[in-house]
Amino acid sequence: MRLGVLTGGGDCPGLNAAIRAIVRGSLVGGHEVVGIRHGWHGLVAGETVPLDRRAVAGILPRGGTILGTSSYDCFREDGGVAAVLASTNALELDGVVAIGGEGTLGVAHRLHAEHGYPVIGVPKTIDNDLAGTDVTIGFDTAVHVCTEAIDRLHSTAESHNRVMVVEVMGRNTGWIAAASGVAGGADVILVPEVPTPIEDVCEHIRRRHDDGKDFSIVVAAEGYPLTRSSGAQESPVAQATDEYGYPRLGGIGRVVADEIARLTGFDTRVTVLGHTQRGGTPTARDRFLATRLGLKAVELATGRDWGRMAAVHGNEIADVSLEEATRGRRSVPPGWIEAARVVG
């Protein structure tokens, strides 16, 4: 077989480990692999690179993606779908392995469902919000980066008797905030799924001060809407969109910090971790996960099980339909937030 492989959407640590596993697994099976540059756009632009054993040597610990990435969606462009189909034929590809999140795999699903396109998905996103799998490539590394930052902020918060607000990524879910907040021992965790009113946050911080703990760490997911005790929600951050029309989040940390300072009078600072969460070397867990998922994708492609995505169910590698994987967003269960409150 001749397989194409692409990475789409935001990059994350572990993509190269997945590419490496797909290439090596394919070569062992006697197949050939072609790298498609910059996501689905690489097919439209005819940008490809041959991927042999040597091309993937040494990339396991490297962050980012050697193939480049983009959020290009052929369904949004005139003639985009026809160009993808024509290019796939011209390159004589038997199938494509698409490593991506909601957007990239949404395109894969539609191509398969509407055009019988031969595609297999591999789940990645630091946000961990993809349905059909318990975990996605990149999440563990992002949580690790955030936890380390929270640890560092603890010591400076304590020295200055400050409230430190840490804004983390996650789009419309709070997986990174919940996991790193618990792992880092944050005092307050703000997520979109269970939006705690800001007045309750301030009350909790005041109580800590009354108990002699005159510093606090607040982790805010970028998707947290500023919520009042009346239940009213505000989105005081102006929403820009990226070049593909997707909303750009970020900025709620500053808003939360200003509100805490206004309502409590405590000295408050904000740290926005931003793209540090997506950069750098993947954790061992992400490398292992990416390798297992990559090999599963090769198995699915070899069996011509098109329209499926490699997935994690418990400790096992499984597969689900791309339809199931892209049907809805996976949210943080409220129990996680309850547990965080017990220990926070």
Ligand code: F6P
């Ligand atoms: O989906 C991954 C993610 O890092 C989100 O957590 C974040 O909102 C977004 O991508 C940032 O996108 P960009 O890299 O386009 O700024």
